[in-house]
Amino acid sequence: MVVKAISGIEEYHSIINSDKVVLVEFWAQWCGPCRVMSPVFENMSNGTNGIQFFKVNIDDEDAISGEIGVRSIPMFVAFQHGRKIDQFIGASPPGLETLIHKVKASA
Template sequence: MVHEITDATFAEETATGTVVIDFWAPWCGPCKMQSPVIEELANEETGIKFCKMNVDDNQQTAGHFGIMSIPTLLIMQDGQVVDQVVGYHPKAQLQKTLANYTA
């Protein structure tokens, strides 16, 4: 399951464990391609929490993290950014990246 988060819920939703945040917008073509991949991974990767944040509606958090291009995925562990992936990436490539952050 992918959780929809906002500026107001960001800190609480990303405070513990490994969390992948998909920064996206409804008008973004590559974001529309990335979304089903994130949904699949969320259903398969049990030790990782997946979240989505609409940058149009949540500019404060996107600005704080310097999100300049979308889609951007931030990988966080216990509230700290440990990796960033910019642009569309196929499932196999994201699985390789996420393997570094799973037990």
Template sequence: MAAINITGEDFNKTVRGEGITLVDFWASWCGPCMRFKPVFEKAAEANPDITFAKVDTEAEQGLASALGISSIPTLMVFRDDVLVYREAGALPASALNSLIEQVRGLDMAEVKAKIAAEETEEAK
């Protein structure tokens, strides 16, 4: 499955819910973004069970600002409605594939329990 372009209106419904979603924040004038594009597209084709989404930061400046995107490309990875990875910079194919396997291997019950414990601790 090819990567899909999403807007601010699509963002929440794309990243919420079950499953894995990778979101690439990019711009056409960004050299590293253009070098990362075929890596991201190839990973999308190789992993049809994962949603691969792209946000054009020029067209979606409000969304990029709201999410604190200050460097591009920035990759965000969500699993089961939890942000599990966020990093600026273009990844080589081997690193992206490794990241995907690590996200697949996450014990989400454990991740959510840790988040809940941290939130409880912060509330004290």
């Protein structure tokens, strides 16, 4: 599965208000840990059914990052029906995998 970049707050709202579980990676080009985790996130999206994967560049989409309150990156947030259901912050593939398993169980 290709992880799609979200462009604009309207698209962001449309995506997170879905009845499906959505996992969003908040990242920035200058962030070393983000460059480590982005390929891991994309790799984990392959073969993970029941969750839709997206990413938001916080420098390009400051309205989105401000609305969600991004304070540290990389940040991975799961949404369903417009509500945040869980999140993980950091550059730990096992931590991200745990988040995916938790939100997949609620899907």
